[in-house]
Amino acid sequence: MTIIQSLARGLEILDLLAEAEQGMGIGEFATHLNVDKSSASRLLQTLASYGYAEQDADTRRYTLGPRIVTLSNRVLNRMPLRDHAHPFLRRLTRETGECSHLAILSQGKALYIDQVESPSILRVETEIGTMSPLHCTALGKVLLAFNRHAQVDAMPVFTPRTITDLEALKLHIDQVRRQGYATDDEEHVPGVRCIAAPVHGFNGRVVGAIGISGPAGRVSYEKLPELTEKVITLAEELSRRLGSAR
Amino acid sequence: MTIIQSLARGLEILDLLAEAEQGMGIGEFATHLNVDKSSASRLLQTLASYGYAEQDADTRRYTLGPRIVTLSNRVLNRMPLRDHAHPFLRRLTRETGECSHLAILSQGKALYIDQVESPSILRVETEIGTMSPLHCTALGKVLLAFNRHAQVDAMPVFTPRTITDLEALKLHIDQVRRQGYATDDEEHVPGVRCIAAPVHGFNGRVVGAIGISGPAGRVSYEKLPELTEKVITLAEELSRRLGSAR
DNA sequence: AACGATGTTGCATAATATGCAACACTCAAT
DNA sequence: ATTGAGTGTTGCATATTATGCAACATCGTT
Incomplete structure (x- = not known):
């Protein structure tokens, strides 16, 4: 059983966002994941580009994106x-x-x-x-x-x-x-x-x-x-x- | 803007699963992602270990997992x-x-x-x-x-x-x-x-x-x-x- | 304007994800 | 029961990429 670390980090970010109602900043992610800010930023950008995360233009904090909702209802509607x-x-x-x-x-x-x-x-x-x-x-x-x-x-x-x-x-x-x-x-x-x-x-x-x-x-x-x-x-x-x- | 490829592949797998009502097998993922079966298997295992995918014990095919539903309702309930x-x-x-x-x-x-x-x-x-x-x-x-x-x-x-x-x-x-x-x-x-x-x-x-x-x-x-x-x-x-x- | 906090990006290289091959498992046909 | 095909998993060497560092850009406050 092998874990792909970068994917796991992305999923851990989603878990963090699930608990962060007001969103989170890159620095907080970096601390939680124990990676550099730059790595956290790139992971968030990737999640955002697929709709799983969103960056608030004003606060620059990231929140969960809408793609999750779309997928969820696929699960439930099945x-x-x-x-x-x-x-x-x-x-x-x-x-x-x-x-x-x-x-x-x-x-x-x-x-x-x-x-x-x-x-x-x-x-x-x-x-x-x-x-x-x-x-x-x-x-x-x-x-x-x-x-x-x-x-x-x-x-x-x-x-x-x-x-x-x-x-x-x-x-x-x-x-x-x-x-x-x-x-x-x-x-x-x-x-x-x-x-x-x-x-x-x-x-x-x-x-x-x-x-x-x-x-x-x-x-x-x-x-x-x-x-x-x-x-x-x-x-x-x-x-x-x-x-x-x- | 940098994309973390391994994370992107995992998210692309979720997109594939959203469209695959009967689930998909590892070989199909490998074909769609243009990677080796072993890579696909490891990505799916990672997704499954976090609850985003599930493998059916009988058919061995993978489907979307329940974690998506949990996160989705976090989004909606906010x-x-x-x-x-x-x-x-x-x-x-x-x-x-x-x-x-x-x-x-x-x-x-x-x-x-x-x-x-x-x-x-x-x-x-x-x-x-x-x-x-x-x-x-x-x-x-x-x-x-x-x-x-x-x-x-x-x-x-x-x-x-x-x-x-x-x-x-x-x-x-x-x-x-x-x-x-x-x-x-x-x-x-x-x-x-x-x-x-x-x-x-x-x-x-x-x-x-x-x-x-x-x-x-x-x-x-x-x-x-x-x-x-x-x-x-x-x-x-x-x-x-x-x-x-x- | 200066400063601090925060997010982003280029680059060298350290780390990891990959493909290959072997293996394990399942199912259908003989 | 055996065999073969199909499918998923795992070990290993190395090709590739994700990382950390440093510089930069952006934003808000003083």
Whole structure:
């Protein structure tokens, strides 16, 4: 496995730009990459010439360019699941009042490929493109339980409630498999609870997970059964829509 | 202006992947880039290690990876305009029955940053991330007319109705400026008509364009005045929402 | 105008990306 | 099961290019 260093540096620059809302100057890149200013400048020029970066004429700082957006929607538009699922996401948010999400397994994580936000002021802030760990999120656990390609190789701690023992997780995932849904009980983000259920494709295989997330105050233990019922029902309807025999 | 060749090759690979829905094999990359298979393999491995490409375990072909989606939504989420405008896009589609779009000026083109699709089966297929030429699209003409940074350097022909003379375009844009909206009368895509109007920000500057597109049969000359009125009204409401004095 | 900060460009050379060849893997045909 | 073709990966010598340095250009502040 060989890494082409110059390409890697360019991609690292994109990672830096993803975190730099106000853009970055050449000197900052040079420092982060541990290269000379001149090298940083040439890398940025290359990225800019292909549309991946943009230099603000006034501040001379660089920001992410539009080419990324074009490519991203190529990726997303290649997923028919998204189009089928979106009306169900809207229904789920309408019926529960919480944010709803659709995720698929990607690179060992749960990739959020669509969502509908809650109308409530207090809500969980996530975005499409988020890649969540599998072991401590409801969507992730569903993928672990129902997608044979899903596996965890690390189980970082996010909260005191995060499951960090592999045997404990296996038992938990077995239970998810039996009950047909998963919950995240403040295991990833303190104060946030999630519920998710699997989405089956036409051959019965699990092609994704659909679920809701909300503040623990609203997604309370008393409300869990009712909300869970809604998530499961919508997931099954969507699965049937996709042609699943289930 | 120096181009870092290895980085450029990696970005060219991303461009190839954007067009290759079923992915591509290493040999195809090598041919397109005019490099040896081994070089192509190393470039792809680098892209894959950063999440920009993925290799399908079964076919061994490479496709675009999820990292692109994550970055894309960073770009889009940095535009408050999108959040403000989305309800107006929905209203516009509801009131006209056509697809509605929101675009900004980016790299000399109109970058579509949001849209709401028409419920009709027959509709215009565009996607977020599309970068349209300015001289022959309604959104683009609005940007040309109202954004002082917008200019055209080339005027490629798309249809027999495309304006290809610079003087003619200048007159046309002057008219757009006077009337406060623009139309695309089958100038970009045969059989497609569009209407767009400017969106003004809090300092009165034009921060984007909002409009609709539909088949010429539905966006007929008889319907144009009524549809135009709706677009202008919504654009002005959105502008007021953004704090514009207009 | 002078100065400091920042981005850009030319040039010699240090470093790395390349092509070649061998190898590993997969699949289809016999 | 074996063979051959097709495809992706990896080691190595060296051809090529990316690098750092220094000079320059640009911009904003005093």
